[in-house]
Amino acid sequence: MNRKIVLIKVLFAFALCCSCTRQTTGKDNEADFGFCLTDDEKAVFIESYLGQQASVIIPHTIQDMPVTGIGHEAFCGVGRETRLTSVSIPDSVIAIERDAFSHNHLENVSIGSSVAFIGRDAFSYNRLSALSIPDSVIAIDSMAFMENRIASVSIPGNVAFIGAGAFLGNQLADIAISNGITHIGSMAFSMNRLSALAIPGSVTRIEPLAFEGNPLVQISIGADVELGEYDMAGNYAASFDHDFDGFYLAHGRKAGTYAYNNGAWSAEFR
Numbered sequence: 001m002n003r004k005i006v007l008i009k010v011l012f013a014f015a016l017c018c019s020c021t022r023q024t025t026g027k028d029n030e031a032d033f034g035f036c037l038t039d040d041e042k043a044v045f046i047e048s049y050l051g052q053q054a055s056v057i058i059p060h061t062i063q064d065m066p067v068t069g070i071g072h073e074a075f076c077g078v079g080r081e082t083r084l085t086s087v088s089i090p091d092s093v094i095a096i097e098r099d100a101f102s103h104n105h106l107e108n109v110s111i112g113s114s115v116a117f118i119g120r121d122a123f124s125y126n127r128l129s130a131l132s133i134p135d136s137v138i139a140i141d142s143m144a145f146m147e148n149r150i151a152s153v154s155i156p157g158n159v160a161f162i163g164a165g166a167f168l169g170n171q172l173a174d175i176a177i178s179n180g181i182t183h184i185g186s187m188a189f190s191m192n193r194l195s196a197l198a199i200p201g202s203v204t205r206i207e208p209l210a211f212e213g214n215p216l217v218q219i220s221i222g223a224d225v226e227l228g229e230y231d232m233a234g235n236y237a238a239s240f241d242h243d244f245d246g247f248y249l250a251h252g253r254k255a256g257t258y259a260y261n262n263g264a265w266s267a268e269f270r
Contacts, residue, residue: 030062037065045069052082054105060090067092070100072119077104089115096122098141111137118144120163129171133159140166142185155181157202162188164207177203184210199225201255208237216260219244223255 032051035044044062046069056075060067067090076099077083084104089096091112098119101109106126111118113134120141128148133140135156142163145153150170155162157180164185167175172192177184179200186207194214199206201222208228219240227239227248238245244258247265256269 029057030059032056033059033062035062035067036071038068041065043068045071046074047071049075054082054084055086056084057088058090058093060092069093069095070097072097073099073102075101075104077102080104095119098122099124101126117141120144121146123148139163142166143168145170154178157181161185164188165190167192183207186210187212189214206239208239210239212238212241214241216240216242216244218257218259220257221248221255224253 029051032049033046034048034050035046037044042065044065044067046058046067049056058067070089070093075084075087084101084106086108087101087106088110089112091114093112094114095117096115096119099121100119102121102124104126106123106128109123109128109131111132111134114136115134116136116138118137118140121143124143124146126148128145128150131145131150131153133154133156135158137156138158138160140159140162143165144163145167146165147169150167150172152174153167153172154176155178157178159181161183162181162185165187166185167189168187169191172189172194175189175194177198177200179202181200182202182204184203184206187209189211190209191213194211194216196218197211197216198220199222203222203225205226227245228237230236242260244265248258251267254269256267258265258267
């Protein structure tokens with residue numbers, strides 16, 4: 001099935017929640033979570049965290065129903081006395097919504113093996129230095145991991161697109177972008193520490209400012225990738241620094257390895 005169709009179905013399914021139902025069950029730590037049921041009343045969607053622990057293990061079931069979603073701002077640290085430092089997300093979860101874990105002090109996160117969608121700002125403004133993204137993920141939305149301390153990351157090939165600012169303002173010195181990804185959003189990897197970059201042949205579009213603010217001296221890229229864009233005033237916003245966009249375009253957008261040395265680009269085409 002087409003990835004985009006799957007994503008739409010995931011988002012639609014998790015939009016069908018009823019009003020929040022907070023209950024005390026006395027079973028394990030279930031009372032720490034405010035939740036609602038999906039319309040078919042067969043799954044749970046966590047909407048708030050009522051506990052005070054800094055380290056949280058989210059249960060895979062509540063009232064014997066699978067926990068399949070983490071809602072908007074469910075664990076957001078804004079206004080909380082205790083900020084999260086660690087969280088474990090169970091394999092039952094499919095969707096993590098906007099700001100679900102933002103503005104905490106997260107240093108460790110375990111993302112379950114069924115998560116398909118990571119929403120806007122889901123883990124932004126934390127202290128993550130390491131990150132493992134499961135192969136199940138098909139979309140990383142805008143600013144999902146912005147302003148952390150992540151040093152390296154591998155993006156699995158099932159991801160269809162990487163949203164704007166998804167990893168902006170981290171400490172990335174190494175990234176592995178798997179073949180299968182087609183779209184890299186604006187400022188997705190801006191303001192990091194990348195010196196070398198390998199872009200797989202599946203990528204067809206890299207938005208403006210996607211890799212600005214990195215000390216890149218080597219870029220491996222496929223043929224005919226669309227870079228940057230002009231605004232309505234005719235000003236060009238580049239995807240890369242040091243006019244790589246212009247050099248790539250001037251050389252027919254050929255596949256190859258491009259090197260930056262002494263203020264100039266050179267290329268070895270393939």
